Amino acid sequence: MADAPxxxxxxxxxxxxxxxxxxxxxxxxxxxxGPTVYTYAHIGNFRSxxxxxxxxxxxxxxxxxxxxxxxxxxxxxxxxxDLVDPSGADKMAAALEREGERFxxxxxxxxxxxxxxxxxxxxxxxxxxxxxxxxxxxxTDQLKAVIQLVEQGAAYATDRGVYFSVEAFPDYGKxxxxxxxxxxQATDRETVADPDKRDPRDFALWKLDDAHLMQxxxxxxxxxxxxxxxxxxxGMKYLGERFDLHTGGEDLTFPHHECEIAQNESLTGHQxxxxxxxxxxxxxxxxxxxxxxGTFYTVRDLIAPTPTDDHVPAPxxxxxxxxxxxxxxxxxxxxxxxxxxxxxxTLRDSAxxxxxxxxxxxxxxxxxxxxxxxxxxAPIGEALQAxxxxxxxxxxxxxxxxxxxxxxxxxxxxxxxxxxxxxSAADGQMVHDWxxxxxDLLGIVYPATDEAADEPTAADDDDRAAxxxxxxxxxEAARAAxxxxxxxxxxxxxxxxxxxxxxxxxxTTWREKVTI
Ligand code: AMP
Ligand code: ZN
Numbered sequence: 001m002a003d004a005p006x007x008x009x010x011x012x013x014x015x016x017x018x019x020x021x022x023x024x025x026x027x028x029x030x031x032x033x034g035p036t037v038y039t040y041a042h043i044g045n046f047r048s049x050x051x052x053x054x055x056x057x058x059x060x061x062x063x064x065x066x067x068x069x070x071x072x073x074x075x076x077x078x079x080x081x082d083l084v085d086p087s088g089a090d091k092m093a094a095a096l097e098r099e100g101e102r103f104x105x106x107x108x109x110x111x112x113x114x115x116x117x118x119x120x121x122x123x124x125x126x127x128x129x130x131x132x133x134x135x136x137x138x139x140t141d142q143l144k145a146v147i148q149l150v151e152q153g154a155a156y157a158t159d160r161g162v163y164f165s166v167e168a169f170p171d172y173g174k175x176x177x178x179x180x181x182x183x184x185q186a187t188d189r190e191t192v193a194d195p196d197k198r199d200p201r202d203f204a205l206w207k208l209d210d211a212h213l214m215q216x217x218x219x220x221x222x223x224x225x226x227x228x229x230x231x232x233x234x235g236m237k238y239l240g241e242r243f244d245l246h247t248g249g250e251d252l253t254f255p256h257h258e259c260e261i262a263q264n265e266s267l268t269g270h271q272x273x274x275x276x277x278x279x280x281x282x283x284x285x286x287x288x289x290x291x292x293x294g295t296f297y298t299v300r301d302l303i304a305p306t307p308t309d310d311h312v313p314a315p316x317x318x319x320x321x322x323x324x325x326x327x328x329x330x331x332x333x334x335x336x337x338x339x340x341x342x343x344x345x346t347l348r349d350s351a352x353x354x355x356x357x358x359x360x361x362x363x364x365x366x367x368x369x370x371x372x373x374x375x376x377x378a379p380i381g382e383a384l385q386a387x388x389x390x391x392x393x394x395x396x397x398x399x400x401x402x403x404x405x406x407x408x409x410x411x412x413x414x415x416x417x418x419x420x421x422x423x424s425a426a427d428g429q430m431v432h433d434w435x436x437x438x439x440d441l442l443g444i445v446y447p448a449t450d451e452a453a454d455e456p457t458a459a460d461d462d463d464r465a466a467x468x469x470x471x472x473x474x475x476e477a478a479r480a481a482x483x484x485x486x487x488x489x490x491x492x493x494x495x496x497x498x499x500x501x502x503x504x505x506x507x508t509t510w511r512e513k514v515t516i
Contacts, residue, residue: 004062005396009055009245010337012253012276013175017398020059020275022244028059030245031235031273032070033252034132036077037113038095040298041120043331043342044289048249048279050328051336051399053126053443055247055277058395061441069238070129072117074110074136075214076207076227090224093213101486104467104474106213110136111467120299123324124331125443131238135230139216142225142233145267146205146218154266155205157220158196162206167199169262175276176254203259205229228259232267235260241268245275253278279336285343302327302347313344326351329444332401353405356412357435357445363423364431373424380418384434387411391441401442408438468499468510475501476508 010017022028032052035041041049052070059066077091096106103109114134121128135142146162149155154168166172193200203226209215210222235243241264248257257276264272281288284295294311301312303324308317316322329350334340387410394403411434419427439445471490478486491501500513 005393007058007062007396008398009275009277010398011274012278013274018275020244022064023242023274026063027065027067028055028245029067029239029243030055030069030247031231031239031243032068032129032246033231033248033256034071034073035117036073036091037110037117038091039113040300041117042289042296042298043284043302043327044249044282046120046124046126046299047282047331047336047340048247049121049126050124050332051277051279052247054332054336054395054399054401055245056127057441057443058392058399061392062396066130067239068127068129069131069133069235071231071234072110072114072132072134073227073230074114074134075139076135076225076230078227090212090214096213104470104490107136108467108470108474110134116300120303122448123303124299124328125325125446125448127443133234133238135225135227135234136214138230138234138237139225141237142229143206143216143218145229145233145263146225149205149263149266152266156198158194159208160194160196161204161208161223162218162220163194163197163202164205164259164262164266165198166201166203166262169266171265172201172262173258175261176258178254178258203228203255205263228256229263231256232260232263236264236268236272242270242272242274244273245277246273247277247279250278250280277336280339282331282340282342284341286341299324299327315344316347322347323351323354325444325447326354329354329405332442332444333405335401336399353409353412354444356409356416357438360412360415360431361435361445364428364435367423367425367428368432370422370428371425372422374426375424376426376430377420377424378418380414381430383414384411384430387414388434388437388441391438395441404442405444408442408444411438464497468494468497472501472508472510 007020008017009020020028030052032049034049035045049070052068056066056068075090075092079089079091079094092106092110096103096109099109103112146155149164150157150162153165155162155164205226205228206218206220206223207226208221208223212224214224215222216224235246246257246260253276261273283289284297287293287295289296291311296311301307301309302316303321305320307321326347327350330342330346333346333350387407390407390410391404394400394407397403415431415434419431423431435445471494475487475490475494478484478490494501494510498513499510501508501510
């Protein structure tokens, strides 16, 4: 291959498209804001996660190492976080109130939706991050950061919480161009802000609340961390005080990322992230995604084998869900920074394109199986290489996915036109190698292998044990309260997890069911 192209990206901080120059040459270290796990992720969320995935794949394609961290927010993201003064209910707690009976407790809810997220992530062929930290597992680190900020005079406590003092950070607003004052004045809020806050722009680092469902002890009393401090702490813990790049949807520019910058730079005394990358919001059929206008889709609405909800369009329901790779293709068919309108037509066209790749992959596999003929039937090796190079070049040009997909599809046409049936083994090998390169770059050819998705980790084991314990405890509570329907429901859930529950004179025990 010719020299690797220069990887350029639009940096929201400098408002320019710039070459990415990793701090450690040849090794990109970056953080992507993950979801709040209070419900299933929607296709807009995944458009943002796909931006991170494409950065990772492009960096690898030009020969860099990558360390990628993407968190799970399982506490602290409030329903009013669009305001700089977070008030309102914790999204997780509000979800438990809505879904109540389905879950043993709030940790069970978080685990359920984290698992659903990871399943969707793998179905859409996103590369698993090197670390997927959860906010609730990093509260001690967050408290240490809050204590340091208070000690150095960048934060202060009131009776309701601990706040970052925006006045102490003169650069506040450098990312978004917004220092919040205007936004606050324009907002007619029902919730009452803390009257002891020194400046309306100050944002919460720690919320005092001894009735909250998730609470930890702090020097100021029982409570829970703010959402912004979570990402600052987890980013720097796994990537260092200085790392290369940080991603998120456009709504996170302010206040979330503005606050992260204020925290990181106050904690370290220097700039900590060089490139900020924001994905423009996806719309559906020309409208903001919304349930009331029928333009809201979760990933599983579209890919589940039997989507049942009425709001899922009839063709998708009757087809038994769309190919997850077609959904991925559709979601990356618009460049991440441009307005993007997701339509059922885009999805249909994407499904057609993905089927063309799959037909080539099948032909290649068959030809390799037949193992007949060591000459290619047409000299298209160079053309295919040029089409791959064009796709890579487009990705290096601020992730120009439409141009990359078009270049790759030119390669598909080259193969379809040139190779005679039946393909020789050499044809099969050439196409197989090319498809794998395209797939490494764009992730649109081969479905994620189930083994990768299902590979158990130590964390999964801990989660599973904790879930079982929580369900057993919830079942015992239901039995004690005489709610036998609920107790049976929980037994069924445990049964589906492969757990046999045994009630004896000395209480309830359980064991893994033996399958023969
Ligand atoms: P949340 O779970 O609300 O924290 O969102 C997770 C990620 O999805 C964040 O990076 C959001 O900015 C992003 N996001 C939310 N809605 C959309 C949308 N319609 N289009 C693109 N990204 C979105
Ligand atoms: Zn974040």
